[in-house]
Amino acid sequence: MKLYYAETLAPRKACAVAGYLDLPIDYVFVDLSQGEQMKPDYLAINPNGKVPSLVDGERKLWEADAIVCHLAQRAESGLWPRDAQRQVEVVRWMSWNSQHLYRHAASLYFEHLIKPWIGLGAPDQAKVAEAQGFFRKHAAVLDQHLKGRKWLLGNDLSVADFSVGVTLPYAQSSAMPLDEFPEVRRWHDQLNAFEAWREPFPARLEPAAAHA
Missing domain, CATH: 3.40.30.10 (Glutaredoxin)
Structure with missing residues (x-):
């Protein structure tokens, strides 16, 4: 592969x-x-x-x-459940993420990390404020869901956790208000226990451009 x-x-x-x-x-x-x-x-x-x-x-x-x-x-x-209904849950959370949390967290990532990298200047504060507002709205949904659950699907780690959490390693550098959501923070701390999550990219000779 x-x-x-x-x-x-x-x-x-x-x-x-x-x-x-x-x-x-x-x-x-x-x-x-x-x-x-x-x-x-x-x-x-x-x-x-x-x-x-x-x-x-x-x-x-x-x-x-x-x-x-x-x-x-x-x-x-x-990581890919055997049970068909749990597979549907994976698809649900991936779909939710792409339309909601990821969309607005990625805007913050773009404003704070990508724009300086490609020479587009400082973050647009109006866009930052708008994206932070949507981030709060959707992170609140995730925070509520995670209460009483170790992972998105309950006790078992799945590909949905990797997908939904992908923007959060950049929360601090991209001004995502992650600390306002303790369950989301706790959940992401669990992902951070995995070396593959903390350091996902293979080593290269050149430094990473947008690697926080």
Whole structure:
């Protein structure tokens, strides 16, 4: 298997799950600053020109949530539940995250980390305030759900935890008001116990651009 990645949000999910599962994967760094994601050979793998992408034999797979589900299935790991109803719960939380929490947390990540990296200047404070407001709204939903639960699905860790939590390592550097939500903070602290979560990206000679 080959996993094409950059040191940004969506690939962090895939790299963290791959590392947690200790799968035999060749990691291929895609230099976004050089436009490598738009080169014809990469577009043949992922026509969206995005990262991550996974090549597993003849199969080419893109979208981080799909990739982490595939990796868990490939490893026959409990990160992908066997029970059909619990699989539906995984999809529900991944869908919720992409439409709500991730969307607004990623805006804060962009304003504070990506804009300076690509030379677009300081954060737009109006956009920051708006994104923080939405972050609070959706983090409150997550905080309530996590009361009495160790992980999103209860006692068992799943790919949903890796997906929903992916922006939170950047909470401090991106001005996400994470500390206002003690259950979310507690849950993320549990993820931080995993080395694959703390250090998901393979070592490279060049320093990471947006790696907090």
